[in-house]
Amino acid sequence: MSLRVYNTLTREKSDFSPIEEGKVRMYVCGPTVYDSAHVGHAMSAMVFDVVRRYLIYLGYDVHYVMNFTDVDDKIIDRAKRLGVDPIELAEKYIEEYKKNLEDLNILPPTEHPRATNEIDAIIKMVERLIDKGAAYEVDGDVYFRVEKAKDYGKLSGRKLEEMNAGSRIRVDIRKENPMDFAVWKAAKKGEPAWDSPWGPGRPGWHIECSAMNLQHLGDQIDIHGGGNDLIFPHHENEIAQSEAITGKPFARYWMHNGMLQLKGEKMSKSTGNLIPINEFLEDHSGDVMRLMVISSHYRSPLTFNDEVIEANERALERLLSAIKPAMEGASGAPAEITQKLEEQVEITRKGFHDSMDEDFNTAGALGYLFDLARMINQARSEGATAKELVNAQDLFKELTGVLGLKLETSEKAASSADAFIDLLLDLRQELRAKKEYQLSDRIRDELAEMNVIIEDTPQGSTWHWE
RNA sequence: GGCGACGUAGCCAAGUUGGUAAGGCAAGGGUCUGCAAAACCCCGAUCACGGGUUCGAGUCCCGUCGUCGCCUCCA
Known part of the structure; x- marks a missing residue:
């Protein structure tokens, strides 16, 4: 048997074969760093960590790129509200996210690029899009011309004419088509900006991923992953941009994980329905999180609640x-x-x-x-x-x-309490030998209240932290 | 409204090309133990509902009900 992968693009499973024998080029969409990451991000990162680990297990040489979106509207808004520099704000959450990944035993990506380090490449891409007639400039903004992409909508299964764009957001009349999206945004006053042929501005959200792919993995990649909430418009637009430039199929396999469900709804930063990774890790190990993730299929929604957490602890x-x-x-x-x-x-x-x-x-x-x-x-x-x-x-x-489980037996490192606990165990052993069970049980019970669990075996007693 | 996914025992959940339902948690019984704990053994579902195709369907088709995601920033 060989590896079969479900491809969102074709909506079916097919045999996995990479572009280059023995090598896998893989790109996973990372977070927009304007706040602490939540367990939904952890789920996604873990899903693709397992994919990567299994590919390595199969003998592939995996080049794994995960990006950071470190400049966009939300970061700018947030920084403005907090009165801090947006770049510094992003930097703070990037560091935090890297720590999260480590705590969750997620292998560090081969490369961890961020949008602000790719500005030159992004500008070149935008220029090429304009040259090819795939994009146009209006007042310092540059928009991708969706009608130029012949198979726009192929990933998400949508057709341009069926999409009622503007039904919920005001249509920008400067656009040729309501579905056209920004690849370059003119900067407003006080916003982070880079010089470009169209004036000071910053990249649109979708273009950075296309640019980082081209820069770090080449014209074509094997696996592109992310949450299924990114299928449209993000990944659809990535395909449109990348293929407009290279003229070649962008990613061979599009993999999307299901959403983590908290209280029956998608966990989401924008709605505040969330549990930050840091908070989760205060009470539970990374292995518990991972066990929850691998207990169900990655494409299905993940039920996340206290009962499930407890079951996975056990x-x-x-x-x-x-x-x-x-x-x-x-x-x-x-x-x-x-x-x-x-x-x-x-x-x-x-x-x-x-x-x-x-x-x-x-x-x-x-x-x-x-x-x-x-x-x-x-x-x-x-x-x-x-x-x-x-x-x-x-x-x-x-x-x-x-599967990425650490299975560390001692969650807590040796502590100064160890010697005292050992002493109590010795004491209890003597009491038990004299059949003074009342006292010996009291030691066991009271230690249990301090999260020290005693287990008696024929070879003597052992203890561990709960 | 459009596109897509899903509905398996109390809870979580697997089920490859159709052939007679993994696993985990909880509950119950038992072994071990001074009593516990841990471990081990035993124990539960005809697969949302209604039709259809088939010798045979959880697994394919149609319909109904329900849940969720996307269509707007989102892992």
């Missing part, structure tokens, strides 16, 4: 249980068990691969990992030795790693 504990070491003094599990475990290793490897090959079916792949976890735990409780568990556990770690 599910994560189950995954963690699989990589616990063999019991101390284990003398070996029955042959029947160890053989079953080895068989499960092969079932898991194949099942994982087949699932992921089918348009990155992470939820299906995860199912196999839970099956393997159960088999590992079963073997361990039957007395399997570390050696008997090693193949299964190695595969388990490898494949959870492909």
Whole structure:
């Protein structure tokens, strides 16, 4: 079997084959940095992180570009309201976003370009569009001429004549067609601006992505990703611009993730219906977020609420249980068990691969990992030795790693409290030996209230943070 | 109004070209334990509804109801 990918452009799955053998050029739309990113952004970034990790797992050399939109109306508005410099405001949220990605165990992009660093390339592109008759200048603004793009609407399945542009926004009478969109905007007073043949101004939203693609990945790319709310108009316009310039098909595969649903609605910055990544990470690990994301298909909406978060906290504990070491003094599990475990290793490897090959079916792949976890735990409780568990556990770690899970056993680093807790455990051990259970239980209960969980095993007691 | 997606057990959710429903969480029962915890074992759905095609449909077609996304900035 080989990898199949759903392509928004064709609305069907097809076999994946990159332009250049063994290499994948991939571009994912990053955030507009005017505020803290929320868990919906995290979802999108994670979805494509998993895509990237799986492609690497398959042996591809992946060139991964994620941009920052660091100049646009919202950033300018926000900065004006706060009385700060828009470029500095953007810079602040760029740094924060990079930290978010790190905390969420998202691999750093190969390149992380930002619009303001690409101004020269953008201006050249706009000039080329004008030269080709694909764009026109009006009073310092430059608009893309949609009627010139013969197959405009092919990505979103719209037809120009069917779109009732201007039904909700006032039509700019200077435009030739209401659907024409700005590729260059004349600057108003006090706004960040760059000199151009059309006077001081700044790039339109869509052109920067086209420019960064051309600059960093070339005329044609393999995968272009983003949230499905970007299909129209953003990606539609990117296609129109890029293809107007190169005359070649822009991206081979358009991948779009579903929206994260909070309270039954799309999580969105503009409506304030959101949970910032920072806030989420105060109470939960990045792995919990990731588990939620990979528990369902990337194209489906993601149900996000407290109940689901809690369920995934517990599910994560189950995954963690699989990589616990063999019991101390284990003398070996029955042959029947160890053989079953080895068989499960092969079932898991194949099942994982087949699932992921089918348009990155992470939820299906995860199912196999839970099956393997159960088999590992079963073997361990039957007395399997570390050696008997090693193949299964190695595969388990490898494949959870492909999904981007860290599975760190100790969420909190060693703290100064450790020695005291160890002391209390020793004390409790002595009390239990004397069968003074009232006191020993009190130690356990009160430590539990401080989020220290004690587990008794035949080899003694252990503890961990809740 | 237009375009698109979806509706699977209490909740989340998978289901490749149609052949008789993964997995997780919760609940319940059990093993282990001084009691717990963890782990392990057992336990649940005919797939929104109504038609149709087929030997056979969750999986294809039509209709109905419902939810969501896009059509305006948005991952």
